[in-house]
Amino acid sequence: MPDFPISTTSPITFAAPLPDRADVVVIGGGVIGVSTALFLARAGHRTVLLEKGRIAAEQSSRNWGWIRQQGRDPDELPIMKEANTLWRELAGQTNVDIGLTQGGVTYLAPDQAALERYAAWLPHAEDLGIETRLLTAAETADLIPGLSRTYAGALHTASDMRAEPWVAVPALAGIAAREGAQIVENCAVRCLDVGAGYVTGVVTEQGRVATSEVVLAGGAWSSLFLANQSIRLPQLSVRATVAATTPLPVVYSGGAADDRIAFRARMDGGYSLAPGGFHELFVGPSAFRALPKYLTQLRADPFKTRFFPRAPKGYPDAWSTPRRWDGDMQSPFETMRVLDPTPNARKLQELKSIFSALFPGLPPFDFISAWAGMIDTMPDLVPVVDRVAALPGLTIGTGMSGHGFGIGPAIGRILADLATGQAPGHDLSRFRLNRFSDGSPVTLGPAL
Numbered sequence: 001m002p003d004f005p006i007s008t009t010s011p012i013t014f015a016a017p018l019p020d021r022a023d024v025v026v027i028g029g030g031v032i033g034v035s036t037a038l039f040l041a042r043a044g045h046r047t048v049l050l051e052k053g054r055i056a057a058e059q060s061s062r063n064w065g066w067i068r069q070q071g072r073d074p075d076e077l078p079i080m081k082e083a084n085t086l087w088r089e090l091a092g093q094t095n096v097d098i099g100l101t102q103g104g105v106t107y108l109a110p111d112q113a114a115l116e117r118y119a120a121w122l123p124h125a126e127d128l129g130i131e132t133r134l135l136t137a138a139e140t141a142d143l144i145p146g147l148s149r150t151y152a153g154a155l156h157t158a159s160d161m162r163a164e165p166w167v168a169v170p171a172l173a174g175i176a177a178r179e180g181a182q183i184v185e186n187c188a189v190r191c192l193d194v195g196a197g198y199v200t201g202v203v204t205e206q207g208r209v210a211t212s213e214v215v216l217a218g219g220a221w222s223s224l225f226l227a228n229q230s231i232r233l234p235q236l237s238v239r240a241t242v243a244a245t246t247p248l249p250v251v252y253s254g255g256a257a258d259d260r261i262a263f264r265a266r267m268d269g270g271y272s273l274a275p276g277g278f279h280e281l282f283v284g285p286s287a288f289r290a291l292p293k294y295l296t297q298l299r300a301d302p303f304k305t306r307f308f309p310r311a312p313k314g315y316p317d318a319w320s321t322p323r324r325w326d327g328d329m330q331s332p333f334e335t336m337r338v339l340d341p342t343p344n345a346r347k348l349q350e351l352k353s354i355f356s357a358l359f360p361g362l363p364p365f366d367f368i369s370a371w372a373g374m375i376d377t378m379p380d381l382v383p384v385v386d387r388v389a390a391l392p393g394l395t396i397g398t399g400m401s402g403h404g405f406g407i408g409p410a411i412g413r414i415l416a417d418l419a420t421g422q423a424p425g426h427d428l429s430r431f432r433l434n435r436f437s438d439g440s441p442v443t444l445g446p447a448l
């Protein structure tokens with residue numbers, strides 16, 4: 001297994017020459033951009049994928065690796081069901097073991113109130129024939145033996161899966177390249193070329209690519225990229241810390257979380273641990289501007305967000321990050337090849353003691369790695385997947401709000417269809433861009 005997460009020191013794997021022209025240019029080599037490029041190439045379109053750093057080096061190799069239907073927004077659920085099918089198919093189309101395992105996902109309810117909140121989500125699963133169940137306290141203890149804590153019960157979806165993100169997303173890029181996508185790492189797109197109100201190409205640090213269709217899948221950088229094109233997107237990013245343990249005996253082969261910790265088994269025998277429901281926001285100019293859109297989320301505070309007055313230098317919303325530049329100037333995307341936040345040291349210590357106390361029967365363990373990722377989020381916790389009406393030729397797939405890894409392949413399939421004039425096969429009205437400007441109320445996704 002390669003080192004994880006992927007970073008600037010990881011070798012360059014994809015170094016196709018930059019073509020002069022393409023049918024579609026995809027910006028961003030995370031799970032969304034990679035999946036989009038894969039389905040575009042599969043449909044026979046001349047496809048170029050441009051990544052400023054390394055494939056999957058940002059959120060897409062730093063996430064927990066949960067591929068879950070459980071707790072999703074009802075409008076995401078049909079798309080997530082499709083993603084589950086696609087993950088199984090794609091795992092069979094690569095000779096890399098991506099660690100795809102149907103281990104289930106379980107939300108442990110510390111009290112009756114949490115259990116009732118989980119129960120309220122069950123009808124969404126029933127509507128789509130997903131076999132999510134509410135477990136009793138005794139069933140929960142049977143499912144995950146060795147727990148020291150007694151839970152009121154749990155929400156459990158046996159068909160949910162896991163995979164190793166730092167292996168899986170580069171493997172999907174390998175399939176895309178094999179099927180004809182030209183993938184160029186270390187190549188930032190500075191801005192779009194626009195003529196007579198239409199997209200005519202992209203300007204990269206290596207030169208121009210002519211195209212009439214661009215898909216922006218820039219993760220935490222999308223709103224900065226769009227602001228330079230005078231398109232408003234109220235997207236922010238929060239830091240989330242993760243640690244990987246040394247191998248331990250199996251207590252549960254899926255992913256589980258309570259109010260203090262999330263854990264999931266990895267294919268190397270260790271567990272990935274993360275604080276339960278805890279995020280950190282570095283306040284910058286975009287956060288100030290977007291504040292009114294986030295009031296609903298701030299009041300609900302589903303992730304117990306902690307605030308810092310400023311982001312480190314070079315971050316998308318740092319006070320010193322340029323907001324405007326031209327194609328002949330170095331852009332913020334080249335200045336920061338890989339957004340690689342320092343993990344929260346105090347949280348790492350806490351994770352160790354919480355996990356040990358939760359499973360007193362486990363032997364002592366160490367962390368073999370610890371990292372953080374910046375989760376790009378939207379005010380209502382669901383993504384933007386849409387054509388930009390104001391700029392024909394531009395399609396956006398971003399703001400996955402902390403759950404884009406699992407759903408990635410299906411969102412990529414949809415974006416490929418949107419960019420090439422095909423019917424997307426799902427109702428995407430919940431994910432439209434203009435919901436933030438047309439006076440619609442902010443309706444929070446479940447945040448479960």
Ligand SMILES: Cc1cc2nc3c(=O)[nH]c(=O)nc-3n(C[C@H](O)[C@H](O)[C@H](O)COP(=O)(O)OP(=O)(O)OC[C@H]3O[C@@H](n4cnc5c(N)ncnc54)[C@H](O)[C@@H]3O)c2cc1C
Pocket residue numbers: 027028029030031032033050051052053054055056057058059060061062063064065066067068187188189190217218219220221222225240241242333337338372373374375397398399400401402403404405406407
């Ligand atoms: C700690 C953590 C845990 C998570 N756990 C889960 C989970 O268990 N399950 C789940 O489903 N999701 C999870 N997520 C969320 C998930 O990882 C993200 O939603 C998903 O990876 C987003 O993919 P993306 O392709 O949109 O963005 P990213 O993976 O961030 O990729 C965007 C890419 O675009 C590139 N880019 C940006 N601008 C430019 C430019 N101008 N030119 C060229 N390249 C550019 C960036 O370098 C980056 O590589 C988690 C996230 C984190 C951080």
